Amino acid sequence: MSQVRRARTYLARVAEPPAPALSAFIDAHGPVEAARRVQAQQVPEPVARETAARHGLDLVDADIAAAAEIGARLIIPEDEEEWPTHLITALARAATTGASWAIPPVALWVQSAVPLRDALANAVSVIGARDATSYGETAAADIGYRLATDGVTVLSGLAYGIDGAAHRGALAADGLTAAVVATGIDQCYPAGHQSLLDRIRARGVVVTEYPPGAPPARHRFLARNRLVAALSRGTVVVEATARSGSLSTAHRARVLDRRVMAVPGPITSAQSTGCHQLIRDHAAELVTSVADIHHSLDTTRPRPA
Structure with a gap:
């Protein structure tokens, strides 16, 4: 080494x-x-x-060994073929303008069969409430499925609710999904998503800046949000309450000059209040389909071969 x-x-x-x-x-x-x-x-x-x-x-040798045991590795900015420089530079740029949270990671622990840069070349974050409604989970799963079908990497945070639905939708399409987690690469949180994490490890991408063995903590989820925002071209908020952590991610995405989109919901649903707030304040574009997401990101759906 x-x-x-x-x-x-x-x-x-x-x-x-x-x-x-x-x-x-x-x-x-x-x-x-x-x-x-x-x-x-x-x-x-x-x-x-x-x-x-x-x-x-x-604990250098122990950390490398713990990662290798599950097929993970450390990538660093000096890894020119794999480090997602084009995405992470947005953090450094934002930091120079006063965004104190926008600090690039020292390194990233990654579990992926493909180079991280390639996996994230066309990624979209799909995030939202942990306590999601059936409407929200259905919408997130459909968005995840259709984006993955179109060759987009569906990125989320492995949480219950919207995150899990988006990951599962992408997996159902045999597409690529990336979980940006707030624990060590060898940990699983929430524990109820162990089987989902195992599927993502086998077929997708797991990314974290925390060393092996690092447990979950509230401040780590808040810090992780900047990576969810930075490592994708845009962020789609499917459901969010008025005080949801997803609004923090959306704010960070805007600061990083990423597209922010929100899915509307019933006006009677507290789980959609945050989405409606983003749309009302012109902080997010209203999207009701994957076609809207492609239009917002100025991408086109791949044509059938």
Whole structure:
């Protein structure tokens, strides 16, 4: 393993993402020198604060072995053939304009049979309420199925409700779906989606910035939302309450200059209030079909061979 890869494996564990001071320190000194200084705590105070609790954890070999055991790998910005530079640069660009949350990942743990860059070349995020209605789950599954049929990678977060329905729709079409998770690559949350995760591992893509063994935590889901927004061309919100975390993802997508779309629902449904709010505030385009999504993204459906 190269020095750079070992350094980034260490740095991916040593601070809780997003870690703006550590990210800037790596940019300034390169990953190898940054890792050496972090281990010795010869770093500026902001970096020391972000890494104080974990700088002594050198679990590089254990992390690589844990990932390899399930067929996963670490990809880093230096992996020119696989790192999705064209998508992640949007985070760095937003950070320079004051978006403090828009910090690019140090590295990504990936389980996929195809290069991540290729898998995400034509991806759309389909997200929404965990406590979804039958209407919402049906709509999400149909959108997932039809997008996957059209060769689009359906990206979501593996949660109950809309996320799971979108993943299942894509799998039903024998298409590609990507789960961006807020745990270690070897973990499953929620536990009730273990069988769904196993199917995605076998036929799709699993992505996380958290090292093997990392458990779920509320702040990790919030941090993960920036990757859901960044790693796709656009975001479709199928159902969301007025205070849904999906609205946070939609906001991040707008800041990253991604298309944001929302599916309307019954005016009596609290689960559609957030979608209606996005549409009312001109923060999302109203979509009622996959054709609308293609039109919004300026894509065309592939023609039959």
